[in-house]
Amino acid sequence: MPLVYDIVASDLFLEDSGDEPQLNAISTDMTGYAFDQCNIYIANDLDSDFTASFSGQPINAWSLGNFQYVINADIDLIPADGQSFTRRYVCRIKYNMKDDKSGVTNPDNWSIEGISGLDEL
Secondary structure, three states, X not given: OHHHHXXXXXXOOOOOOOOOOOOOOOOXXXXXXXXXXXXXXXXXXXXXXXXXXXXXXXXXXXXXXXXXXXXXXXXXXXXXXXXXXEEEEEEEEEEOOOOOHHHOOOHHHEEEEEEEOOOOO
């Protein structure tokens, strides 16, 4: 096992993408694009019994580095046969084009790693 610990502690698996993680919540162009892409994914995935209204900006957004982001935001949902309600969700998303920012508005260039808070919808 000591050999495994030495390998893990080394730079062998370190990927230097130029996108450093941020320990505090931030607001950048990339977190804005990540927020938009999370909302597009949620809107496309929602049951047709709901109408969604998204907030203008996330509550919090974090950069995990290597073009991965965590977005925390609210969504107002209006069921076809009921009263509207608000849900808070968390979306983990990754931009697959690295430094090439020309495709940030294309949903095909993003991967949703997970969404929580909207499980029962």
